[in-house]
Amino acid sequence: GAVVSQHPSWVICKSGTSVKIECRSLDFQATTMFWYRQFPKQSLMLMATSNEGSKATYEQGVEKDKFLINHASLTLSTLTVTSAHPEDSSFYICSAGLRGSGYTFGSGTRLTVV
């Protein structure tokens, strides 16, 4: 149980374009999903908490207009990196799980902006 699918696994885009990353809970309903960013050899940094049917909660320093999060259903959350720049290149990973329990992570998306 608690399978989380993330797509795409990698993407290369040009500067100024937007990229959408999907995170799906396959065998459970996730009212809350989390988006992390991971730089090489560093820890997972929480970007935002995605809440089904309401606005996401962003961590301090994360631009909500640049990293658009939509959680329109109990099984899908999307992260859109708008007007991407090379400094946005990173590993983005989502997670979902039951409150107060271990989270299951998606497989991650490696974004390269050229």
Next chain:
Amino acid sequence: GENVEQHPSTLSVQEGDSAVIKCTYSDSASNYFPWYKQELGKRPQLIIDIRSNVGEKKDQRIAVTLNKTAKHFSLHITETQPEDSAVYFCAASRGNDMRFGAGTRLTVKP
């Protein structure tokens, strides 16, 4: 908010030896402490967890201890094997708010 510190950042052991990774947390209200293993290029995988009402938990070669008073918890891996080589992250959470340590890169030399 919660602040989790993890030590050491790198750890190298000989196959068969034990490895210990330590974490401290700041929020006394945190009540759930999972450990994740992340192999290169892969997603973090939950390997063991402990709740605040338990002091120790063991699963085969892996054990976790929690000292609520001191606000620290540790991961113990015994009889290490080369396949244990990975980055390990501790985390502390209260409800939906989970924060991760900086990670420990464990290398097990054959």
